[in-house]
Amino acid sequence: MALPGVSTSPLRSGYDTIIIGAGVQGVAIAYELAKRGHSDVLVLDRSWPGGGASGRNGELIRSAFGSREWCELFELSRRKWLGLSQELDMNVLFNRSGYAVLASTEQQWDQCRADHRFQHGLGIRTELLDEREARRALPAANPDLVRGAVLQEQAGFAHHDSVVAAYLENAARLGVQIVAGEQVVELLRDGDAVIGVRTARGQEVRASTVVNAAGGQALEINAMAGLRMPLVAARLEMLVTQPVRPFLKPGVAALELLGYCHQTGRGEFVGGTELARVDESTSLNGTWTVLQDMASKFVRLFPMLAGVRLLRHWAGTVSQTPDLAPVLGPVPEVPGLVLSVGWVYGFMGAPGAAELLARHIVSGDTDPRMAPFGIERTRSGAWIREGSLVVDMDLAEETA
Numbered sequence: 001m002a003l004p005g006v007s008t009s010p011l012r013s014g015y016d017t018i019i020i021g022a023g024v025q026g027v028a029i030a031y032e033l034a035k036r037g038h039s040d041v042l043v044l045d046r047s048w049p050g051g052g053a054s055g056r057n058g059e060l061i062r063s064a065f066g067s068r069e070w071c072e073l074f075e076l077s078r079r080k081w082l083g084l085s086q087e088l089d090m091n092v093l094f095n096r097s098g099y100a101v102l103a104s105t106e107q108q109w110d111q112c113r114a115d116h117r118f119q120h121g122l123g124i125r126t127e128l129l130d131e132r133e134a135r136r137a138l139p140a141a142n143p144d145l146v147r148g149a150v151l152q153e154q155a156g157f158a159h160h161d162s163v164v165a166a167y168l169e170n171a172a173r174l175g176v177q178i179v180a181g182e183q184v185v186e187l188l189r190d191g192d193a194v195i196g197v198r199t200a201r202g203q204e205v206r207a208s209t210v211v212n213a214a215g216g217q218a219l220e221i222n223a224m225a226g227l228r229m230p231l232v233a234a235r236l237e238m239l240v241t242q243p244v245r246p247f248l249k250p251g252v253a254a255l256e257l258l259g260y261c262h263q264t265g266r267g268e269f270v271g272g273t274e275l276a277r278v279d280e281s282t283s284l285n286g287t288w289t290v291l292q293d294m295a296s297k298f299v300r301l302f303p304m305l306a307g308v309r310l311l312r313h314w315a316g317t318v319s320q321t322p323d324l325a326p327v328l329g330p331v332p333e334v335p336g337l338v339l340s341v342g343w344v345y346g347f348m349g350a351p352g353a354a355e356l357l358a359r360h361i362v363s364g365d366t367d368p369r370m371a372p373f374g375i376e377r378t379r380s381g382a383w384i385r386e387g388s389l390v391v392d393m394d395l396a397e398e399t400a
């Protein structure tokens with residue numbers, strides 16, 4: 001049985017826009033296009049909507065970062081998250097329990113203080129919690145790992161499957177055709193321009209705009225366009241435990257552990273950590289190495305998790321740039337191709353980025369909040385410096 005909103009009709013020979021990938025980015029862009037009256041849109045996914053990283057992530061949402069570029073794009077998104085259930089008339093289960101960036105060392109605390117000042121300068125409301133206040137906000141945390149925190153109260157986490165379903169059903173209602181199990185294997189070209197796609201079943205479909213929103217496979221789509229840019233695939237893992245009594249209210253990004261986590265309304269603890277190397281393999285199986293890393297770090301952070309049973313453990317892939325920021329917008333030398341790639345924080349970023357990309361596709365305008373994320377920086381090397389990510393930045397730059 002097809003998922004609600006997924007089309008079983010045959011593909012037509014042409015559309016205004018084709019979006020490759022029905023992850024949260026693809027379906028959100030489709031919805032934002034259709035909302036602007038641009039509904040002659042086809043979304044193709046080789047598997048099922050949300051089957052990529054969008055259905056495998058940590059679900060965390062914040063806009064409290066340390067750089068102007070990240071703060072401005074993700075603040076637009078966060079504001080949209082606040083009203084998303086209402087706008088889409090479906091409950092995306094956005095839980096506003098807050099998001100804390102946790103400092104464990106003096107250096108991280110200095111960074112939190114600087115980020116907090118910076119966020120306030122931009123009008124983003126966050127609280128700076130000193131050691132005592134942070135321990136009160138995170139009573140189950142190991143005090144040795146709590147030096148202070150930046151808490152964004154109007155942030156938190158949402159249910160990833162609900163979000164993809166809500167965007168998808170709304171896009172379909174507005175006339176977008178979303179097709180599952182249809183892989184793009186080639187981009188049709190007219191000179192340098194991209195003018196459509198060929199699917200694995202051999203069907204050619206034309207469009208004036210083709211959006212690469214293929215997540216961890218975005219590199220493959222770029223290669224079909226002959227596009228070279230520093231982008232690597234990266235594999236991440238998550239775990240979820242059996243339900244335990246409520247012990248953790250906000251989502252947490254623990255800088256010291258390169259880890260992020262939250263506790264669901266049902267009591268499950270959900271978390272993921274980053275290893276000190278990028279794993280470019282594409283397997284979706286969990287590994288013992290990462291499981292041990294996650295388990296040992298989270299038990300260190302929350303000692304009461306010792307002995308709690310795991311429910312599940314899984315992997316997902318993303319594509320990432322050297323500065324871990326997405327690449328959004330057109331490619332000057334490949335007319336017709338638009339990118340929404342390199343997303344490492346692409347769940348929280350989807351509502352805002354999709355709006356700005358849709359506006360760009362419809363009108364050609366580039367919003368100042370989207371402009372810094374254009375492809376130009378991957379050529380000039382003028383990377384965005386964002387210090388509050390729970391990923392080893394130096395490492396990302398070396399590997400890409």
Ligand SMILES: Cc1cc2nc3c(=O)[nH]c(=O)nc-3n(C[C@H](O)[C@H](O)[C@H](O)COP(=O)(O)OP(=O)(O)OC[C@H]3O[C@@H](n4cnc5c(N)ncnc54)[C@H](O)[C@@H]3O)c2cc1C
Nearest residue numbers: 021023025046052053054057058060184215316346347348
């Ligand atoms: C373990 C983990 C934890 C994460 N935690 C967070 C978090 O807490 N907060 C956050 O904001 N982000 C998080 N992320 C990142 C976030 O999940 C991604 O950035 C986001 O989901 C990217 O969305 P997307 O739509 O671009 O890609 P995806 O969801 O991966 O979708 C891409 C789609 O493209 C399809 N596709 C690929 N190739 C083709 C092709 N040739 N033809 C047709 N279809 C194709 C795939 O089947 C897939 O469905 C996490 C990611 C992982 C893996």
